[in-house]
Amino acid sequence: MLNKTPLALLLALAAAGAQAKTELTVYSALELEQLQRYQAAFERENPDIAIRWVRDSTGIITARLLAEKENPQADVVWGVAATSLMMMDQQQMLAPYAPVGLEQLSAQFRDQREVPHWVGMNAWLGVICYNTIEAEKHGLPQPTSWQDLTRPEYRGHIVMPNPASSGTGFLDVSAWLQQFGDEQGWALMDGLHQNIANYTHSGSKPCVQAATGETVIGISMAYRGARLKQQGAPLELVFPSEGVGWEMEAAAIVKGTEQQAAAQKLLDFTISRQANELYNQSFAVVGMPGVAQPMPYFPENPAEVMIENDFVWAASQREAILAEWQRRYDGKSEAN
DSSP states (O other): OOOOHHHHHHHHHHHHHHHHSEEEEEEEOSOHHHHHHHHHHHHHHOTTEEEEEEEOOHHHHHHHHHHTTTSOOOSEEEEEEHHHHHHHHHTTOEEOOOOTTGGGSOGGGBOSSSSOSOEEEEEEEEEEEEEHHHHHHHTOOOOOSTGGGGSGGGTTOEEEEOTTTOHHHHHHHHHHHHHHHHHHHHHHHHHHHHHEEEEESSSSHHHHHHHHTSOSEEEEEHHHHHHHHHTTOOEEEEOOTTOBOEEEEEEEEETTOSOHHHHHHHHHHHTSHHHHHHHTTTOSEESSTTOOOOOTTSOSSGGGTBOOOOHHHHHHHHHHHHHHHHHHHGGGBOOO
């Protein structure tokens, strides 16, 4: 009769090994294809740690994190707007940690305290996605500025993200208020609102809709527009003459995590050269100087079109801005 003890022992050891793997719950607003690349690279370097993603748009993830303040469910936030992390930090929800290699980051890509509470990854830029085929059908010229989008011929032909649910939407709104001032910024949005078909809950959706011909113009994120154009969509990416808003994606450890050691390993990875090279596959601007290579369909020097962005102001004013935006414009938001 065969002795089954060795097999039983092998199975027991395998089960013990599986149980030994640490699971990190990571909240993110990154795109799905990005999550897959980043997770694969991190888990190759850290086979004893498994990531469990909770992914949604920026506004929804931010609201969820704030709602869970007294009973945090996330261990790490990886790929959420820096302004959202600043709001969490104001609520004392982030754990201080200086990742290995912190000194290699650009100064603007980190919390300025000696031991930062968050670190930046990359910057994503706003853009106008313009469908050349649909525009020709409707006789609509290519806009060159944000102000152009308030012209009456564009009525019903523009889609943009809702800033309450989309980080891309919020970066646009906060940028307009910074660029043009309070009075002129809201006046611009009043004019734009007359031409909006609807406000989406996803920052990439307006560009996707422009790519498929569902709308002529989508106010969206440059990353998505460049990817769709590369795939053959009849799009032109317009970086308006007044400059574009931008937001920094960032990472942080949630205070109170029971997986502190694993969370710190993940933060170390988020600012590593390997991670920055992965970010550069989607974003023209990354946190580590000297890493970013030119991206197709982006300006040669993206910094030239990026406004001077006051993230601290944007974070501190976020709730007031969103309340006013919803009061004025929420009637055209798509259903949840």
